[in-house]
Amino acid sequence: MNVLVWHVHGSWLTSFVQGPHTFLVPVTPDRGPDGLGRARTWRWPSTVREVSPADLHDADIDLVVLQRPHELALTRRWTGRRPGIDVPAVYVEHNSPHETPVDTRHPLADRDDVPLVHVTHFNRLMWDNGRAPTEVIEHGIIDPGHLWTGEEARAAVVVNEPVRRGRTTGTDLLARFAHTVPLDVFGMRTEGLADRLGLSAARCRSHDLPQGELHPAMARCRLYVHPIRWTSLGLSLLEAMFLGMPVVALDTTEVREAVPEGAGVVSNRFEVLEEAVRRFLADPDHARATGEAARxxxxxxxxxxxxxxxxxxxxxxxxx
Structure with missing residues (x-):
C-alpha cells in the first residue's frame, strides 16, 4: 500500500513510517514546510520515498494522511484527487485547540468522509469535532533504551522556541524552577533564553542537539521537568519516561493519564513540584526507582x- 504523508512532525512520523507500507513523502527544491522530504535527524526505513509534486499526479496512492488544513487543497492540486472522495484519507490532529479550549471548531467538523484521528483523549474531548467521525490513536515511541544515569544534579527540559511560545509552553515558569534546580533546556531556538529569564548561563543552559545526541544528553540529568501549560501531550515527556527519568510535570491536558502514581509528580501546586525536585536531587535512589516506574x-x-x-x-x- 502506498501512503502519501507530509513530513510535519518528525518524532511522530518516525514511529508511523515503521509500518509495513510504502510512504510517499513530498519533497520540493527548497525543502520548505510542504516539501521537507526524508528526515535528516531521524532514522527512517527505505520504504520512505521522496516524491516531487510533479510525480505525485501519476503516483499510485492508496491512502492520504493529512495533518494540516491546507493539505486538503494541496492533495487535490498535486495529485488531482480529492481526499475522502477520490482517494481514502484520514486527518491526524496533533494539537489541542488553540484559540479557545472549548469553542474551537475543527476544520473537518463539517465533513463525514475523512476520519479525524486525535493523539489524546483530552484533545478529542476539547475540540468541537462536529460530524466528523473521530478516533484516538495514542502516541507510540520507539524505545531508546534505559539510558538514565542521573549523574548531573540538573533538570532536563525539552521545548521548541520557548521565547516565542512563552506562557503556552510554561517558559515563564522556568525562572522559578531554576531557583530550585539548574536547567538544561533542549530544543530548537532556545538561544538567549537565560538572558530573557534573567538567569545565569550556569542556571539555564541551552542546547540544540541532533536527534541522535538528544536522549543521552537528557539522560545524564537527574530528572525531567515538563512545564507545559497548553499543548498536546508532549512526546518529549514520554521519551523522558522511556529513558528511565523521573518526571515533574504540570497537571494539564493529558499529563495525568500519562504519568501514573509512582512514575513522577504531577501537580499544579508549585510548592509540590518544588519539593519533588528537591527530593529527586537529594535522593538519587528515589530518582532511580521513580524513573524505572516511569519507564x-x-x-x-x-x-x-x-x-x-x-x-x-x-x-x-x-x-x-
Missing amino acids: TAARARYGERRFRDDWERLIKEVTR
Whole structure:
C-alpha cells in the first residue's frame, strides 16, 4: 500500500513510517514546510520515498494522511484527487485547540468522509469535532533504551522556541524552577533564553542537539521537568519516561493519564513540584526507582507495537 504523508512532525512520523507500507513523502527544491522530504535527524526505513509534486499526479496512492488544513487543497492540486472522495484519507490532529479550549471548531467538523484521528483523549474531548467521525490513536515511541544515569544534579527540559511560545509552553515558569534546580533546556531556538529569564548561563543552559545526541544528553540529568501549560501531550515527556527519568510535570491536558502514581509528580501546586525536585536531587535512589516506574508505565501504554497495531486496524477500515 502506498501512503502519501507530509513530513510535519518528525518524532511522530518516525514511529508511523515503521509500518509495513510504502510512504510517499513530498519533497520540493527548497525543502520548505510542504516539501521537507526524508528526515535528516531521524532514522527512517527505505520504504520512505521522496516524491516531487510533479510525480505525485501519476503516483499510485492508496491512502492520504493529512495533518494540516491546507493539505486538503494541496492533495487535490498535486495529485488531482480529492481526499475522502477520490482517494481514502484520514486527518491526524496533533494539537489541542488553540484559540479557545472549548469553542474551537475543527476544520473537518463539517465533513463525514475523512476520519479525524486525535493523539489524546483530552484533545478529542476539547475540540468541537462536529460530524466528523473521530478516533484516538495514542502516541507510540520507539524505545531508546534505559539510558538514565542521573549523574548531573540538573533538570532536563525539552521545548521548541520557548521565547516565542512563552506562557503556552510554561517558559515563564522556568525562572522559578531554576531557583530550585539548574536547567538544561533542549530544543530548537532556545538561544538567549537565560538572558530573557534573567538567569545565569550556569542556571539555564541551552542546547540544540541532533536527534541522535538528544536522549543521552537528557539522560545524564537527574530528572525531567515538563512545564507545559497548553499543548498536546508532549512526546518529549514520554521519551523522558522511556529513558528511565523521573518526571515533574504540570497537571494539564493529558499529563495525568500519562504519568501514573509512582512514575513522577504531577501537580499544579508549585510548592509540590518544588519539593519533588528537591527530593529527586537529594535522593538519587528515589530518582532511580521513580524513573524505572516511569519507564515501565510508558512502555506499557505508549509502545511502538501498540501504536502500529492501532494504525493498521484503522488503515484497513478506511481503505477496504
